[in-house]
Amino acid sequence: MTLLLSNNDAEELLTMPDCIAALEKAYAELAQGMSVSAVNSDAITPTKTPDAIYQLKLMGGVIPGLGVGALRFNSDVIAYRNKRQVKMALAPGARYTGLVILFSIDTGEPLAIIPDGVLQRMRVGAASAIGAKHLARADSRTVGLIGAGWQAGAQVMAITATHRIATVRCYSPTRDKRVAFCREMSERTGVTVLAVDSAEEAVRGADIVLCATNTSQQVFFDHWLEPGMHVGTIRGAELNAAVVKKVDIVVIHDRSLRGVSAVSKSITLPEDRIAIAGMPDIDRLPSLAELVAGITPGRAHAGQTTCFLNLRGIGLQFAAVGDALYRKALAAGRGRELPTDWFTEDVVP
């Protein structure tokens, strides 16, 4: 049987500590050269909706130590509005199309089919958590959070899983949104999450700064850095080269070949969505896998400033968190069992 799971299943079953544990195993194997990710590959063309593009996005990775591989794909109509990319819910029922398919590497069979929404935020959050575990001060108590969306929520779940956080101060431009976010995240994590009126107010005096916006504009500045501070970003545009150069330790999520996009002639893409302004040598930074494996050093003393660039997601993250969810779903008897024969064949392709 192939297990069809839902975002609800993932929300209810999958915890941030599950994801952190699975990813730590995956990164340790990655550092040894055993886990691998396929190159991220996109195909981008026009679509019917004016000022929008169609994007087919493929990622994949395999973790031999867990015995699984996974494919993650997105089939999206995307508009660019006010320097933000907006995915359009045009599938029937006003829905989005993004899935993770988990495979057994011993039989090849599809073990589970899972929407990518919750897994996506959990793998991003868990990677930030692992970065902070090695780079932020162990006694960090206050977090400055810039952003109040889906990914910002995962950052709160992540950092409260690795550190005994007392207060999160959150800024995002829309007041109602940040207030609602703070209420929700306080309830969810039991940590005080406070809405503040500016990014500077959020980050001033914070032990840990987490940027989790969907903007392509800078939101954190080098003159805001304080001794001992750890800064994390999930989009390169959120900070600039001055921040990266000024901190004592910088680690990037993954250094490997950047994704490759095949783009129709008629399309002009907006500026690079993960570039860090003025930062050409990003490929020489140590990676999270090397940090986890102890190949590159983490924080050595309380006064150091550190930065984790949680950029360049890789396919094996979906194998790790997908497997963690699959095991919990099996144990809990959750999900819809589909005949595996639907997704396999008796002819050699």
Added chain:
Amino acid sequence: MTLLLSNNDAEELLTMPDCIAALEKAYAELAQGMSVSAVNSDAITPTKTPDAIYQLKLMGGVIPGLGVGALRFNSDVIAYRNKRQVKMALAPGARYTGLVILFSIDTGEPLAIIPDGVLQRMRVGAASAIGAKHLARADSRTVGLIGAGWQAGAQVMAITATHRIATVRCYSPTRDKRVAFCREMSERTGVTVLAVDSAEEAVRGADIVLCATNTSQQVFFDHWLEPGMHVGTIRGAELNAAVVKKVDIVVIHDRSLRGVSAVSKSITLPEDRIAIAGMPDIDRLPSLAELVAGITPGRAHAGQTTCFLNLRGIGLQFAAVGDALYRKALAAGRGRELPTDWFTEDVVP
């Protein structure tokens, strides 16, 4: 609804002319830079079976003129035996795992889920057919076929769709296999398909030579070339640089970036499976899309020798043939309707 189709549906509904028509449209758009394919990307690791590897293979492509995109993936345990790659049927029921998912580029939704077996052979065959249409003599009557497997069958279907073939002479090393193959293909195409005892006997005097083996050894030699002959191969190892250099016109299926493999450290792959021995400048050859679009010339006179290297498959082929099958299945009321909600989500990933 998302349509779940089977290899049986594809066998019964999809004809070689359907595939040729769909691919001609795709290649014409590709030549204009409108259709695009994602980079082929593999992730390869150890698996439980000794002397075997696990390979997750990802392809994708989008054809705006047809309004569709497609993902094709394979999740295979592969052994290498006697210089051949052997996919192992280890999924439940002794089955293989390979699927095509067809998407609407206007909504993003998954339109159909289709095993890749029949589509795979049809897209390879149809590409060979299109190559032969432009490169072989229009009055070609005899075909020399080397190979008697699944792909060889598609080559017979392909060449009999584009040319009024009188005789196919087929050689493959195992006598019983080639005899059974010839009987089956004669019945299927209505063309005389004869088993012969050597490759040389198959190709001598043939107007068209088609190599469709799964060997990584050379099967066609330059001294077998005759005036006016067209030679096609689906694996580079089947011929060598001497053949390619000697013929008057050579076209390669696709010139774009070769697929990228991420391979676990412990794995040593056998020799490049699509390389042409002694042929480093394959990237400068004209492509099938350019041939279809008239950007590169086809055969000019009856005495020319020509060669089509049907190598480097691209994702958009699966979008083309997948769409052709989907339309026919809709018209015929075939397939199992699955709720599209199973494969979509209401959170923005």
